[in-house]
Amino acid sequence: MKNRKISVLGILLLLTVSCKEKKERQKEVNNPSQQLVLSNLVQPTPLHSVLKDPNYYIWGASMVEGDDQKYHLYYSRWPKSEGFPGWLDHSVIAYATADSPGGPYKHEKVILEGFGKGHWNEQSAHNPHIKKFGDKYYLYFISHVNDDFGRENDTENHRWGQRIGVAVAENPTGPWKVSQSPLIDYQEGKGAEGYMVNPSVCQKPDGSYLMIFKTRSNTPELKNRMIHCTATSLNPDGPFVIAENPILTDKEAEDPFLWFQDGRYYAILDDQRGLYTGDHGLALFTSNNGKDWNAAENPNVMTPKIKWEDGTTSELRYLERPQLWLDKQGKPAMLFCAAQLKDGEGNNLPFNVHIPIKTK
Numbered sequence: 558m559k560n561r562k563i564s565v566l567g568i569l570l571l572l573t574v575s576c577k578e579k580k581e582r583q584k585e586v587n588n589p590s591q592q593l594v595l596s597n598l599v600q601p602t603p604l605h606s607v608l609k610d611p612n613y614y615i616w617g618a619s620m621v622e623g624d625d626q627k628y629h630l631y632y633s634r635w636p637k638s639e640g641f642p643g644w645l646d647h648s649v650i651a652y653a654t655a656d657s658p659g660g661p662y663k664h665e666k667v668i669l670e671g672f673g674k675g676h677w678n679e680q681s682a683h684n685p686h687i688k689k690f691g692d693k694y695y696l697y698f699i700s701h702v703n704d705d706f707g708r709e710n711d712t713e714n715h716r717w718g719q720r721i722g723v724a725v726a727e728n729p730t731g732p733w734k735v736s737q738s739p740l741i742d743y744q745e746g747k748g749a750e751g752y753m754v755n756p757s758v759c760q761k762p763d764g765s766y767l768m769i770f771k772t773r774s775n776t777p778e779l780k781n782r783m784i785h786c787t788a789t790s791l792n793p794d795g796p797f798v799i800a801e802n803p804i805l806t807d808k809e810a811e812d813p814f815l816w817f818q819d820g821r822y823y824a825i826l827d828d829q830r831g832l833y834t835g836d837h838g839l840a841l842f843t844s845n846n847g848k849d850w851n852a853a854e855n856p857n858v859m860t861p862k863i864k865w866e867d868g869t870t871s872e873l874r875y876l877e878r879p880q881l882w883l884d885k886q887g888k889p890a891m892l893f894c895a896a897q898l899k900d901g902e903g904n905n906l907p908f909n910v911h912i913p914i915k916t917k
Contacts (some may be wrong), residue, residue: 594855595841600913601866606659612637616895617878618909619687624630628655629729630662630686645715648683658891659911669847677739678722684755690793696724699754717799722878723794740795748803749786756822757815767847768797769813783809804850808832811879825879839879850908872899889914
């Protein structure tokens with residue numbers, strides 16, 4: 558009897574401690590002072606941490622570390638001859654490798670392009686987002702069909718036909734198996750209509766998967782507004798179910814990168830109009846549950862300029878498509894961005910810059 562009393566008391570004590578720890582963790586999650594201040598961790602960029610090509614527009618890039626101790630980069634590119642608007646119809650996803658996270662990266666080959674008429678990814682492949690879940694690599698990207706969606710011109714019809722897909726491989730070098738249909742399409746009663754683009758995916762603590770993507774709303778008050786939606790799935794390659802309520806609807810931002818760290822979700826977006834930070838640049842957002850999102854307590858991440866390791870600074874016209882590489886502890890360690898110098902002509906083509914993030 559005495560031993561039974563001790564056992565019961567022990568269980569009650571463990572439950573009390575467990576509840577106390579849970580409350581402390583929740584207090585930490587809800588406390589703004591515990592939020593990540595990413596701007597404090599941005600480091601000067603080495604001059605070699607740039608991927609550029611005089612013959613191509615280089616845009617968004619996303620990187621993963623392989624089991625071969627190499628770093629595998631996937632990036633959008635299209636010919637200089639097509640001009641900047643050529644991204645919509647002429648972008649492909651190319652592949653490069655390096656021996657360190659910041660490069661320099663060496664172009665290897667083109668791995669994804671449009672599959673042609675009769676496929677959901679008829680034309681182009683753009684905005685790669687690479688993740689490793691389990692023992693497989695998932696390369697999310699966007700493409701489009703050339704159908705008539707009743708828009709005002711061919712360009713807008715092509716934009717309206719953009720959808721999200723995924724290519725899956727057991728090795729970062731490929732071969733890649735491309736989804737036969739979009740991961741997400743119109744779902745009755747949900748907050749997404751028109752194009753669905755620029756996905757970012759992370760695994761939730763319960764093992765399921767959360768996606769954020771850019772879209773247009775089907776509600777009259779948000780008609781023709783750029784918004785975002787979340788979607789969830791039990792598997793990284795779908796099917797994804799769109800949440801009923803869209804997010805970040807009061808102000809516009811784009812190009813989300815999503816991750817989970819220290820008990821809360823974070824996302825970096827391009828605050829292109831300075832609506833959240835007061836300046837065109839990158840902004841940090843956070844959520845306790847992955848459904849309700851707000852600007853972080855310290856939302857400014859970077860303004861459009863690069864501080865180089867040699868002490869010089871470059872003013873930028875663009876600083877977009879933020880994609881983080883997370884270290885083995887799940888902390889941001891490298892920020893990949895599409896960039897273009899503010900001044901200059903001729904070969905002043907966009908490039909990808911790889912910005913070191915200080916890890917604690």
